[in-house]
Amino acid sequence: MKKVKIGVFGGGRGKVMVDQLLDHPDAELVAVCDKYEPILSNCKKTADEKGVDLAVYSDFDDFIKHDMDAVVLANYATEHATYGVKCLEAGKHIMSEVLPGETPAQLVKLIETVERTGLVYSYAENCCYMKAPFEMWKRARKGEIGAIQYAEGEYMHDCSSIWPKITYGEKDHWRNLMFPTFYCTHSCGPILTVSGLRAVKVVGFETNVNTEEKQMRIAHPEKAGIEMITLENGAIAKSIHGGLKVEPGGWHFQFYGTKGMMQTERYDRDRTPFNMYLESDKLCKGTWEHSVPENDVGAEVENKSTVHGGSDFYTVHCFIEKILGRPDGDWCIDVYTAANMGMIGIMAWRSVLAGNRPMDIPDFRIPAERDKFRFDNACCTPSVAGDKLLPNTSHEVCTFPDEVYEEVRKQWLKEENPISDLF
Ligand SMILES: NC(=O)c1ccc[n+]([C@@H]2O[C@H](COP(=O)([O-])OP(=O)(O)OC[C@H]3O[C@@H](n4cnc5c(N)ncnc54)[C@H](O)[C@@H]3O)[C@@H](O)[C@H]2O)c1
DSSP, X not given: OOOEEEEEEOSSTHHHHHHHHHHOTTEEEEEEEOXXXXXXXXXXXXXXXXXXXXXXXXXXXXXXXSSOSEEEEOSOGGGHHHHHHHHHHTTOEEEEOSOSOSSHHHHHHHXXXXXXXXXXXXXXXXXXGSHHHHHHHHHHHTTXXXXXXXXXXXXXXXXXXXXXXXHTXXXXXXXXXXXXTSSOHHHHHHHHHHXXXXXXXXXXXXXXXXXXXXXXXXXXXXXXXXXXXXXXXSOEEEEEEEOOSOSSOXXXXXXXXXXXXXXXXXXXXXXXXXXXXXXXXXXXXXXXXXXXXXXXXXXXXXXXXXXXXXXXXXXXXXHHHHHTTOGGGGGSOOHHHHHHHHHHHHXXXXXXXXXXXXXXXXXTTSHHHHHTTTTOOOBSOHHHHGGXXXXXXXXXXXXXXXXXXXXXXXXXXXXXXXXXXXX
8 A cells, every 4th residue: 555645844843743644654754844954853863763764845845846645734823724725736635733724815715726626635623633522523423412502612721931932032923923813723623523513603702911020021911812603503602712821721622412411521631531411311310421532543553642632643644544535534624614613713803803793704615605705814914914904902902122022032042952842
């Protein structure tokens, strides 16, 4: 059987994908691209240790010419759609890290390029593949809790202590520019995969701002994003994400259906990650299950990686299986669902800026819906938005003198290991 030749674009977070690919029997890691040289040497060293001849590139235009079938996009979160289109145009299947795109226009272009090329697109929303949410997805597919009526998704990750390492003191790094509802798919993603429903409407909220001196010293006045979502069957869901103060950070999901409910264990995740209540044939009488889910997807090749609860194995594995036309590929998140997830955050931000007005979320499967957004690049990145630049907070804007960013950069350079080991 021919192995799938894969390259990785962006080797920070992408290093996790490098490790997964080096271990997967059906993949051949052939190239990595990153403009930061220490990252390339780090990936090369790991490949050498496994006896793999890895090509390294600092320039995307050279990288994309490499002989390969597929690319993993682990570059800047705001640039996945833009580079995804370039990869598809070069004939490569793509797996995209979060987020799927920065603007509605980018998502429309991405969808149309996937359709035209017929290549595989898979969205690596790893929270959907964490042990308990993945089990919820499987149970919901079997209809165990009936029709979803209410759901909650929470993803809290306070990145303050590693802010220098993940923004490098770059004033315009996407993490410094992003609006609070942007990075939404870790919390709203599993709501869509588990329910199997499309988000049709959203009301967005931004919390108040953490202006503690410690936060201001790293130019990171944190606030969380909240999305109240209406699903296509009328169910309501709450999605909350950001860096509010809790350690360890993590995720929490729950789903109420017409026959029962499922929830992840918030505090003792390893013991009983999955909990489910099912009503019996008598009203208000039922039974609870508290269990550790067994894995039945890719079990024969699973590498038992514990990074992100092992979820990064599934994103990579299902992508490879999809390319090879095998059944595990059915667990991939397609481009329409990915775009719907991303649009929740994009439209939620417009809702925040409009005083929490509900916003419709277009169905990009329908060409007429795409036309309304085909040229809509309003966002918080000046080079992308042009004259449609949006503010990245609805509160008073905090600006920082250049010296603050220089100080953050110095802190980063002082790190013993300058490569982010967060992921
Ligand atoms: N799913 C998860 O759990 C998870 C966790 C962390 C990060 N991420 C995602 O992974 C992606 C990468 O995040 P990150 O923290 O590694 O850092 P990042 O976004 O700061 O960096 C991306 C990497 O890509 C490289 N890069 C970007 N554009 C490039 C270009 N044009 N040419 C060459 N190299 C380029 C950068 O040098 C950097 O190493 C982001 O999209 C982020 O959202 C996901």
